[in-house]
Amino acid sequence: MLWALATPPFRFSPRVLFGWRRFLLRCFGAQVGHAVHIDPTARIEIPWNLDIGPGAAIGAHAWIYSLGPIQIGARATVSHRAHLCAGTHDYTDPALPLRRIGLTIGADAWVCSDAFVGPGVTVGEGAVVGAGAVATRDVDPWTVVAGNPARFVKHRELKQEQPR
Structure with a gap:
């Protein structure tokens, strides 16, 4: 709930304020390395499930749907409008319970637009x-x-x- 209140200062910050967005994410439990560049329009669902290595980048309108843990390695790039989805539902159960399954993007990898x-x-x-x-x-x-x-x-x- 509190993260929802922090998203406007994240989203409407000037593009060059990468340090400000790193700070906000860290305040909400994300592990964020130095020199990480995150565009203000990137959508991050649950920051405390996010671990971003140094020098990584997340582009404009990327969706980091971190229902489960997401690790993004050093110098990795998640380009604009890319979607990392770390959750699904158990379709074999009629109640469709949520399954929080993590994902990993390795160092120097590139998830394109x-x-x-x-x-x-x-x-x-x-x-x-x-x-x-x-x-x-x-x-x-x-x-x-x-x-x-x-x-x-x-x-x-x-x-x-x-x-x-």
């Missing part, structure tokens, strides 16, 4: 979940997946920096 990562999924270190992809199963480290359902496209290889 409009992608969905479902409950219980681990996006491995350095992996890329392509734009609009739906990841309902684990994504191997240093791979690129795309589509609905997300399928392997190729291995991710980073370019070597050239000396200047």
Whole structure:
């Protein structure tokens, strides 16, 4: 309930006030590393279930639906309008009870625009979940997946920096 009262100061803060949003999230139990950039329009449901590593970024209108624990690794990026969903319902029970199942985004991973990562999924270190992809199963480290359902496209290889 109190978090709902804190969301307007979060949401209507100037875009450059990343430190202010980190502070607010920490006040409500989130573990937030240094130099984390969170856009003011990002929607974070339950901050005390959120652990964000240093240098990570959450883009505009991303939805962090942290009913269960969500871990976002160091330098990981959750792009605009991406949806991380850490909860579901037990469809085998007529009462449809809520199941709070966490998810993990590995260090240096990238969840692209409009992608969905479902409950219980681990996006491995350095992996890329392509734009609009739906990841309902684990994504191997240093791979690129795309589509609905997300399928392997190729291995991710980073370019070597050239000396200047």
